Amino acid sequence: MLPVEITPGIFWIGVNDRITNLFEGLWDISREGISYNSYLIRDEKNAVVDLNKAILTGEYITRLQSLIDLKEIDYVVINHMEPDHTGVLQMLLTAAPQVQLVGTKKTQTMLKDFYGITENVLVVKEGDTINLGRHTMRFINTPFLHWPETMMTLEETESILFSCDAFGSYGTLNGTIFDDPSVNLDWYVDQALRYYTNIIAIFSRPVRGALTKLADVPVKIIAPSHGLIWRANPGRMVDLYDRWCKLATEPADPGITLLFATMYGNTEAMMEVVAQGIVDEGVKLKIFNIQKDHVSYILPSLYTTRGVMIGAPTYEGMLFPTMEAVLNMAESKHIFNKKASIFGSYAWAGGADRKFVELAEKLKWELLDSLTFNGTPSHEELLRGRQFGAEFARKIKE
Ligand code: FEO
Numbered sequence: 001m002l003p004v005e006i007t008p009g010i011f012w013i014g015v016n017d018r019i020t021n022l023f024e025g026l027w028d029i030s031r032e033g034i035s036y037n038s039y040l041i042r043d044e045k046n047a048v049v050d051l052n053k054a055i056l057t058g059e060y061i062t063r064l065q066s067l068i069d070l071k072e073i074d075y076v077v078i079n080h081m082e083p084d085h086t087g088v089l090q091m092l093l094t095a096a097p098q099v100q101l102v103g104t105k106k107t108q109t110m111l112k113d114f115y116g117i118t119e120n121v122l123v124v125k126e127g128d129t130i131n132l133g134r135h136t137m138r139f140i141n142t143p144f145l146h147w148p149e150t151m152m153t154l155e156e157t158e159s160i161l162f163s164c165d166a167f168g169s170y171g172t173l174n175g176t177i178f179d180d181p182s183v184n185l186d187w188y189v190d191q192a193l194r195y196y197t198n199i200i201a202i203f204s205r206p207v208r209g210a211l212t213k214l215a216d217v218p219v220k221i222i223a224p225s226h227g228l229i230w231r232a233n234p235g236r237m238v239d240l241y242d243r244w245c246k247l248a249t250e251p252a253d254p255g256i257t258l259l260f261a262t263m264y265g266n267t268e269a270m271m272e273v274v275a276q277g278i279v280d281e282g283v284k285l286k287i288f289n290i291q292k293d294h295v296s297y298i299l300p301s302l303y304t305t306r307g308v309m310i311g312a313p314t315y316e317g318m319l320f321p322t323m324e325a326v327l328n329m330a331e332s333k334h335i336f337n338k339k340a341s342i343f344g345s346y347a348w349a350g351g352a353d354r355k356f357v358e359l360a361e362k363l364k365w366e367l368l369d370s371l372t373f374n375g376t377p378s379h380e381e382l383l384r385g386r387q388f389g390a391e392f393a394r395k396i397k398e
Pocket residue numbers: 080082084085146165225226
């Protein structure tokens with residue numbers, strides 16, 4: 001894309017990444033891609049806010065150079081050290097050694113740890129400002145959003161909040177960087193929720209602290225490091241973050257996420273009737289085949305629904321291994337306080353449901369019921385499965 005002037009003198013100079021399959025090496029973005037948003041403030045002094053991953057670096061530097069001689073850059077603001085924001089730093093400093101790097105005390109340490117950089121680092125604290133001429137940058141500490149060094153930068157003249165990962169999303173920018181009416185906003189909101197549950201949800205308490213702090217900050221535009229710039233309605237993302245961070249400790253909506261795995265179709269056959277029973281009760285249901293659906297898509301549903309129905313066969317006396325891996329990820333992302341049940345087939349002896357009891361305890365999930373059956377489910381067992389699903393749905397509605 002060409003650079004975009006957001007307000008006079010402030011430019012988006014980011015890059016669309018349509019190459020990477022797994023963000024952080026973990027999260028599937030093979031279809032959606034992602035943008036690394038970087039910004040240039042041109043004034044008497046010039047500042048770049050956030051950089052770019054060490055990918056498509058030629059494109060990034062060329063875009064930056066189309067607006068400014070690199071030797072004229074005075075500051076690079078490092079809101080966050082994760083290399084999707086800083087990977088291009090050493091290359092930039094080679095061409096622009098005069099640059100002063102701006103970040104928190106922890107950023108200073110990480111600059112040494114990641115890149116061996118110890119000079120030209122300006123440490124800023126909460127509320128510090130740098131005047132560039134017509135523009136002024138003010139720094140807002142937002143630790144653990146989602147690393148310990150993270151901060152946000154407010155450009156006070158135009159009230160633009162460079163919010164770093166917060167309020168960001170997966171998904172490339174497709175023809176526009178803004179939340180224009182022509183954009184499929186629902187898709188970006190889904191990608192923002194996926195980003196939140198994959199990367200930020202575990203830090204929902206710091207998110208709440210940041211939202212409280214930002215409540216007193218006049219913001220006209222939110223410019224995150226990934227995804228759309230929220231100009232038409234910046235309050236939309238703030239409201240969503242308010243709701244999402246509360247889900248870490250409060251009950252979610254009365255829907256059900258059904259996760260299933262199957263070896264030879266027997267647990268899947270039972271899944272179909274359990275799903276019928278749930279829908280009989282008018283409860284919203286999302287079904288994931290964990291052998292096909294990447295966990296990055298499963299976490300948002302788990303996070304935003306009250307009930308979890310697990311369908312998994314017993315495997316060598318244990319819970320089916322890939323199901324255990326998904327539930328371990330849910331635990332590591334602090335997806336707690338759900339109501340759950342489990343069903344599944346076994347060949348000669350059960351065990352999946354016993355293993356699930358241990359996992360549910362770690363997850364702080366209330367285990368309501370279980371239904372196991374030997375081999376292929378009989379017609380009578382399928383009828384019982386439909387009832388099992390309906391009973392679970394009724395408890396979720398309570
Ligand atoms: Fe955009 Fe924390 O990486």
